[in-house]
Amino acid sequence: MSKKASYILTGSIVAGLIILYFAYPPFQNFINETWKILWSNDEDKISAHFESFGVWGPVAIIIVMILQIFLVVFPSWLPMIVAVLAYGFLGGAMISIAGVFCASTIAFYIGKWLGDEHLRKIIGSSKNKKVEYWVSNYGFWTIAIFRISPFLSNDAISIIAGMLGMTYRKFIFATLTGIIPLSLAIAYFGRNTDKLKNGLYWIGGAGILIYAIYVYIDHRKRKKETKQTG
Template sequence: MQKNKLIKYSSFLLTGLLVIGFVAAYFISDSFQTSVQDFWQVMWSGDQEKISNQVERFGIWGAVIIILLIILQMFLVVFPSWLPMIVAALVYGTIPSILISSTGVFLASSIGFVIGRQIGDNTIHNYMKQKTLDKLEYWIGNYGFWSIVIFRISPFLSNDAISVIAGGLKMKYLRFISATMLGIIPLATAIALFAENISTLKNGLYWIGGGGILIYAIFIYIDNRKRKKS
């Protein structure tokens, strides 16, 4: 239990250190501050090439910025969740970008989970009918692990909501984060390998996500029928 809590709350500590370091550099260095302001304007443009060029200027800090953007995306949807992963692949290459993207999702997911845990099921009760809550608890209890894997591997599903719900419904953290990483590493790998061909990448992600959802839906249907019979 103590090890579980240590892993879970260490994400807050690491994120806090990243934020403190970034903020300190922002106020200490005028050139860094100007670069950040320019970078933010470019991010709003959505231009992939411009964004990549901006990140490259930051060197190692660019990796920190990408991780912070993945975390920020959980709270403020200002750009697609997969965009920072593509930028990481274009700037840093295959292996480093997989590590950067996986670290960002690990931290963002852990924070979302802890937020859900702090909110608790009592608060969730206030916003959901008991029948809906029972269905969610049944789903998390029986299909939670692979549901999270499917949500992570498809960037077009709501990754952030599943983190909060899993935490609020008391899913075990190690089970949750294992499913998260099992889903996000293949996605980050696919993005890293095909980032330079965006049209191919998007089609591939649609096929992977759609195919995974279809196969999983068939599995759940068959499993539900077996459960009802037994």
């Protein structure tokens, strides 16, 4: 798919969802009701709500995950738990992976559309260079860790990756590398809230720790090589 076609497709999806929300009352009611139920913390009510949609239930969850791009205060892992509650281990994991795939792709191409100049205006040239260095050297594993840790901003890293010109193939492979184990973990622990919280903390914490150690060792190695060549 060409860049132009990608931008058009991404923009059309986003614009279509926004127009549909304001122009079609049943869709607006569905979104409002779903949001209210998701925040109710009533697992039985959440599960029953999505099961009532039948074959359209998974589509509804994926739409919620896409809309979550624009609502950063809404936890990205909540729709994944909903998928598990409604469709079990395997079905919930597959829906979660599909939802993150779609949402990440849209966020990535939004970043592509905004471009590097937009990021430079937001954070300044000096910080932009640091971010470029980080993405160019550690971009793959940065995205993977952001995906595997439920407490980091998945959508922000997707948009930034697009802004800085990372290839889509590298980006989506890194996304799947992180989101598949997270989806399986949430699917495994999803029906036990206490186990889920502990599991997410362990997964996110361990991933960040391992990543920090890797970056520290690699950064020191790079600095040493630079001094030797200089």
